[in-house]
Amino acid sequence: MDDVDQVFDYNAPAQDTHKLLRSFLSPPLDSNLQKSVHEFLGPDATPTPIQSLALEHLLTPRDKGYRQVLLASETGSGKSLAYLLPVLQHLKRTELAEPRHPRAGLVSPRALVLAPTHELARQLAYFAKQLVHHAKLRVQTASRPNVSSLDNRRRVSASKMSDAFEEAVEGEFEVRPGASGPRFDVDVLVGTPSRLLEMSRGHGWRLAGDKEVERERGRPWRVGRPEMDLHDVEWVVIDEADVLLNRDFVDDTRALLADAATARGYVVPAEGVLDYPFHMLLTSATIPLTQTAAFAARHPRLKRLVSPGVHRLPKTLKVEFAQYGSGSKMQDVERRLRELWEDDALAGRPPSRVVVFTNARTAAHALGAFLEEKKIPVVTVAGWGDNDRAHGSNKHLAGFIGAAPSPTQDEGDATTPRVLVSTAVLARGLDFTPDVSTVFLYDAPRTAADFLHRAGRTARGGREGRVVVFERGEGRGTGNAAVVRQSIAALANRRQVVRR
Incomplete structure (x- = not known):
């Protein structure tokens, strides 16, 4: 970044x-x-x-x-x-x-x-x-x-x-x-x-x-x-x-x-x-x-x-870093999802909806297919034609964004998708529902603007939200992780000058 x-x-x-x-x-x-x-x-x-x-x-x-x-x-x-x-x-x-x-x-x-x-x-x-x-x-x-x-x-x-x-x-x-x-x-x-x-x-x-x-x-x-x-x-x-x-x-x-x-x-x-x-x-x-x-x-x-809040992360947003080693990052995503839903169950909440952003379309499709194999219903939107994206409505995003039809399944139904995997195609402007309390950044954002927009799909309108950044904990790529952390810290602390 x-x-x-x-x-x-x-x-x-x-x-x-x-x-x-x-x-x-x-x-x-x-x-x-x-x-x-x-x-x-x-x-x-x-x-x-x-x-x-x-x-x-x-x-x-x-x-x-x-x-x-x-x-x-x-x-x-x-x-x-x-x-x-x-x-x-x-x-x-x-x-x-x-x-x-x-x-x-x-x-x-x-x-x-x-x-x-x-x-x-x-x-x-x-x-x-x-x-x-x-x-x-x-x-x-x-x-x-x-x-x-x-x-x-x-x-x-x-x-x-x-x-x-x-x-x-x-x-x-x-x-x-x-x-x-x-x-x-x-x-x-x-x-x-x-x-x-x-x-x-x-x-x-x-x-x-x-x-x-x-x-x-x-x-x-x-x-x-x-x-x-x-x-x-x-x-x-x-x-x-x-x-x-x-x-x-x-x-x-x-x-x-x-x-x-x-x-x-x-x-x-x-x-x-x-x-x-x-x-x-x-x-x-x-x-x-x-x-x-x-x-x-x-x-x-x-x-x-x-606005005084431009170029800054909202105070209600928590940023976490999840390190992965030489193993499968997709397995780490699955594990964090299941941990999140276990916490929801202990607290008596319905399972949270999670949006996962990747940098590449191939990574989005690979992750979506992996989660499906693990019996986790998922919606993947990484480009034109994905999940009925070309049919002229937002039905493919039901349950994740406002102004989209609600899912036909019961909210507690195990077949109802709780995970949306996407590239930057859905990272700009869309108003996600309050049910999307967590955003996973599968890949480190390339720019600070990318991070602001992807993180901004949660903690909207003063609500609480969380962003989990997956970073390499060992081997090649750890230097880039440090740069990402520094840039995110700057966004959290940098303030816009206010004209009085």
């Missing part, structure tokens, strides 16, 4: 939240949203620090024009609600004032929410739908499986496209006939950058002009008809911005932002300041120094709302 002082921007001062709103009932939050919040979170729910900051600065904007804001807060602090409430309130208040220009047969969202995985996109859509129960806005997901039955490789009429969409998503999209033909009225569309790009540019757009593909097919590649129009986009939310603006995701994220800006008449410069013609919100559990430099160059007026 890396030196946290060389990775995270601790010079970005956190805001003092002591004088901010302490209740969702306080104006200026609309009454319908207030009602939904308390139905969703409970009648005694109060805003977390990052939610108070968002309500203070985003519901009552102090500057004119389109806004660029970063919400930075520790995992489990409620960032999703922090940005959803201001976005939904603005959409509701302006739904009749803002003219819309949808094209026939196309999805025409007013807000895009970008997430790194389909699982997170579905969960965010679920959260948003709970909040608009009384406000009556339309929230949909753009998960790839939702449109798997729609043949985008050939051009179809608007009416046929409407029928295909309705059949594909089982009524998720509400089709409303407009003056220019069938179209899809959607206020908020949630999805991964790659899926949203495919909707705006057409299925297979990446293969257009690829000579090798055309040579194999024996004919030119034909891009599918676009499914989405971006003229009406007023908000773009980049959830988990430290992921979506880094490495594998940044090109698609920037391309989608450029497409939305172009659709609204803005010429995106190759260099210099970016002033998008829509509100842009970014959320993150970390502020990498590399992104700070990029923000300074491209988004100099970006406002940063930073």
